[in-house]
Amino acid sequence: MATLSILGGRVIDPASKLDSITDLHIADGKILGTAPADFSADEQIEAKDHIVCPGLVDLSVRLPGAVHKGTILSETRAAAANGITTICCPPDTNPVIDTPVVAELLQHCAAGMAKILPLGALTQGLKGEHLAEMGILKEAGCIGVSNVQAIVNTDILRHALEYAANCELTVYLHAQDPWLGRDGCAHEGAISSRLGLSGIPEAAETIEVARLLLLIEMTGVRAHFCRLSSARAVNMVQEAQTKGLKITADVSAHHLFLTEKDISDYNSQCHVCPPLRSQNDKEGLREGLRHGSLHAICSDHQPHEADAKHSPFAMTASGISALDTLLPLTLQLAEEMQIDLMSLLGNITYKPAQILGIEAGTLAEGSTADVCIFDPNKRWTLNEENMHSLGQNSPFLGWELKGKVNYTLIDGQVVYTRPR
Amino acid sequence: MNSIQLNKQGHLKHFLGIEGLKRALLIEILDTAASFISVSEKAVKKAPLLRGKTIINLFFEHSTRTRTTFELAAKRLSADVLNFNISTSSSSKGENLIDMLRNLEAMHCDMFIVRHNAAGAPHFMAQHVAPHISIINAGDGQHEHPTQAMLDMYTIRQHKGEFAPLRVAIVGDILHSRVARSNIHALTTLGVSEVRVVGPKTLMPKGIEALGTQVFHNLKAGLRQVDVIIMLRLQRERMQGALLPSAHEYFQYYGLTEEALKVAHPDAIVMHPGPINRGVEIDSSIADCKRSVILQQVSNGIAVRMAVMAKTLGTVSEQKGTQ
Numbered sequence: 001m002a003t004l005s006i007l008g009g010r011v012i013d014p015a016s017k018l019d020s021i022t023d024l025h026i027a028d029g030k031i032l033g034t035a036p037a038d039f040s041a042d043e044q045i046e047a048k049d050h051i052v053c054p055g056l057v058d059l060s061v062r063l064p065g066a067v068h069k070g071t072i073l074s075e076t077r078a079a080a081a082n083g084i085t086t087i088c089c090p091p092d093t094n095p096v097i098d099t100p101v102v103a104e105l106l107q108h109c110a111a112g113m114a115k116i117l118p119l120g121a122l123t124q125g126l127k128g129e130h131l132a133e134m135g136i137l138k139e140a141g142c143i144g145v146s147n148v149q150a151i152v153n154t155d156i157l158r159h160a161l162e163y164a165a166n167c168e169l170t171v172y173l174h175a176q177d178p179w180l181g182r183d184g185c186a187h188e189g190a191i192s193s194r195l196g197l198s199g200i201p202e203a204a205e206t207i208e209v210a211r212l213l214l215l216i217e218m219t220g221v222r223a224h225f226c227r228l229s230s231a232r233a234v235n236m237v238q239e240a241q242t243k244g245l246k247i248t249a250d251v252s253a254h255h256l257f258l259t260e261k262d263i264s265d266y267n268s269q270c271h272v273c274p275p276l277r278s279q280n281d282k283e284g285l286r287e288g289l290r291h292g293s294l295h296a297i298c299s300d301h302q303p304h305e306a307d308a309k310h311s312p313f314a315m316t317a318s319g320i321s322a323l324d325t326l327l328p329l330t331l332q333l334a335e336e337m338q339i340d341l342m343s344l345l346g347n348i349t350y351k352p353a354q355i356l357g358i359e360a361g362t363l364a365e366g367s368t369a370d371v372c373i374f375d376p377n378k379r380w381t382l383n384e385e386n387m388h389s390l391g392q393n394s395p396f397l398g399w400e401l402k403g404k405v406n407y408t409l410i411d412g413q414v415v416y417t418r419p420r
Numbered sequence: 421m422n423s424i425q426l427n428k429q430g431h432l433k434h435f436l437g438i439e440g441l442k443r444a445l446l447i448e449i450l451d452t453a454a455s456f457i458s459v460s461e462k463a464v465k466k467a468p469l470l471r472g473k474t475i476i477n478l479f480f481e482h483s484t485r486t487r488t489t490f491e492l493a494a495k496r497l498s499a500d501v502l503n504f505n506i507s508t509s510s511s512s513k514g515e516n517l518i519d520m521l522r523n524l525e526a527m528h529c530d531m532f533i534v535r536h537n538a539a540g541a542p543h544f545m546a547q548h549v550a551p552h553i554s555i556i557n558a559g560d561g562q563h564e565h566p567t568q569a570m571l572d573m574y575t576i577r578q579h580k581g582e583f584a585p586l587r588v589a590i591v592g593d594i595l596h597s598r599v600a601r602s603n604i605h606a607l608t609t610l611g612v613s614e615v616r617v618v619g620p621k622t623l624m625p626k627g628i629e630a631l632g633t634q635v636f637h638n639l640k641a642g643l644r645q646v647d648v649i650i651m652l653r654l655q656r657e658r659m660q661g662a663l664l665p666s667a668h669e670y671f672q673y674y675g676l677t678e679e680a681l682k683v684a685h686p687d688a689i690v691m692h693p694g695p696i697n698r699g700v701e702i703d704s705s706i707a708d709c710k711r712s713v714i715l716q717q718v719s720n721g722i723a724v725r726m727a728v729m730a731k732t733l734g735t736v737s738e739q740k741g742t743q
Binding site (some may be wrong): 189193195267314 | 518539540543544560564582627629
């Protein structure tokens with residue numbers, strides 16, 4: 001029996017409300033628990049002054065399928081180096097995850113680094129015309145289904161949701177109206193008007209949230225809203241939850257820190273979809289986390305090669321390379337919002353795991369030993385050299401961050417150790 | 421924003437947008453332009469200020485008159501001018517903007533005059549170009565068209581003298597207009613008493629009030645007592661479809677007619693960046709009437725562009741403009 005002990009760390013397990021300075025023992029890839037005190041393990045990790053928490057669960061990591069942007073190996077390795085042990089990959093890869101072959105390939109390539117959970121396509125080729133083989137995709141390991149972009153035809157959308165419900169699959173919904181802001185690249189408002197950038201109005205999100213809420217109710221599908229960006233959409237989701245609709249929602253870490261103002265020098269690193277919105281929206285998203293209508297914070301990682309961002313704003317690819325900033329930004333959020341750390345760690349561990357319907361994101365006895373050990377006080381500055389992802393497209397380059405991962409364990413194996 | 425266009429001494433290095441430029445600098449450009457007017461009126465229309473300089477007109481969007489006036493301005497200052505129309509050459513071959521920039525730099529040029537359909541493209545080029553090269557924005561997407569604004573200001577000053585007491589109305593497709601945005605920045609910086617934007621809701625950008633404008637959707641209300649009317653061109657593709665029902669209806673409600681002009685100040689001047697659509701945004705008789713200064717705008721454009729080129733290449737002494 002292979003055993004390992006993590007000694008003297010502050011063990012925080014949001015799922016079981018544990019927060020205490022103690023040892024944590026692991027045997028055969030499973031959590032054994034915090035007792036006994038005289039446990040003698042084959043291997044020991046000293047974790048004094050460090051936080052020991054469940055490996056992070058990230059609801060959106062794009063594995064683009066273009067090797068110059070990021071490979072499955074480079075990005076699962078980067079995830080592990082940042083304490084992220086499970087990643088969910090949306091189906092808009094190249095090729096699209098609409099066949100079991102692609103779904104299986106993705107999972108096999110992870111090779112001991114962060115575990116990949118693919119989302120299958122809701123419709124073939126994400127075209128919104130024919131239903132994808134959701135049953136077969138589920139058998140091939142797809143944890144849920146998504147169409148990423150809107151399905152224009154409401155009749156097809158309704159049937160796609162019904163069929164997903166029939167397969168007992170959660171649908172992951174991106175709320176953006178197919179027409180409003182179609183050519184836009186920035187939040188519609190005074191700033192996009194001043195810069196002469198085509199806008200994406202708030203209503204592009206809220207109209208689609210409204211349409212989807214009614215269809216979710218009608219079809220009874222289990223649904224999750226991905227990357228809400230406006231305060232009003234958060235309120236709509238919260239109201240629906242209050243009325244008893246079983247829906248969940250997430251937000252990207254960058255929408256909790258950046259606003260439309262950050263693009264104001266045509267900073268293409270802030271070109272992201274959905275767009276960065278107003279200060280009021282940023283605060284509304286933070287409130288959504290506080291009240292619990294938003295369940296998870298994800299990285300919405302989207303790596304790109306330098307050239308993809310090296311053009312006039314509207315001509316650049318959207319997306320942020322975000323694996324390297326998920327944990328430090330979450331820690332910073334706890335400080336800025338004065339929320340206890342346990343609660344926010346819950347938003348990146350057991351809560352996203354619950355949305356995915358997997359047993360992860362916890363340190364409870366008997367659970368899989370995916371563990372993140374980090375130094376919460378380590379100050380560092382994000383730069384191109386210390387980013388682990390192949391994509392270095394981050395608006396946070398140059399930011400001073402706090403918190404750095406020292407060890408990451410997957411199935412009880414140390415897969416990452418911070419170089420001294 | 422746009423601080424990149426000034427060098428450490430606060431002089432123009434690039435000319436990317438009116439936003440962020442100080443009043444004194446705008447006045448300097450106007451004064452310099454005034455000193456160049458005479459060059460165009462002489463028998464030998466040449467001044468030697470840019471002799472030995474090479475200027476490239478880099479037009480990613482089709483344009484005849486803007487390109488021509490830039491070319492004339494450069495030639496009257498004795499510069500060598502090359503014209504590149506990129507829509508038909510390398511960008512369709514997939515060459516990216518940076519590679520193109522490097523290639524043109526290798527040809528030892530001094531200035532690029534850039535028109536591009538993406539907002540911020542000249543700004544992007546200024547960030548990446550070799551330090552000895554100046555960039556002049558000849559129109560970027562829906563963002564700015566700063567030399568047009570300067571020639572408009574020149575024409576306004578020519579007719580009205582002072583900016584402070586003026587009420588100015590900009591009428592038409594504000595949403596898609598880079599001319600409108602540059603003019604709004606220029607007028608507010610020069611301190612006019614009121615800048616109005618007039619047009620239907622479908623052609624009005626969100627939050628445009630934040631730039632210091634008053635928004636009107638009714639033409640007569642917007643024109644009441646104004647001293648200057650700047651009409652904007654309505655692009656053909658906007659005339660019919662989701663933004664407007666027809667050119668005919670647009671003219672009915674937003675076309676400048678004798679009737680509509682009556683509510684303006686009796687001495688109000690009528691301006692238009694051209695080319696005009698007679699019977700769409702402006703009645704033919706108004707375009708040709710005494711109050712129309714549209715052709716003077718074109719003539720002034722050459723002197724103003726000469727001034728901008730000379731100032732960005734540092735060949736005009738900085739004291740000159742403050743006289």
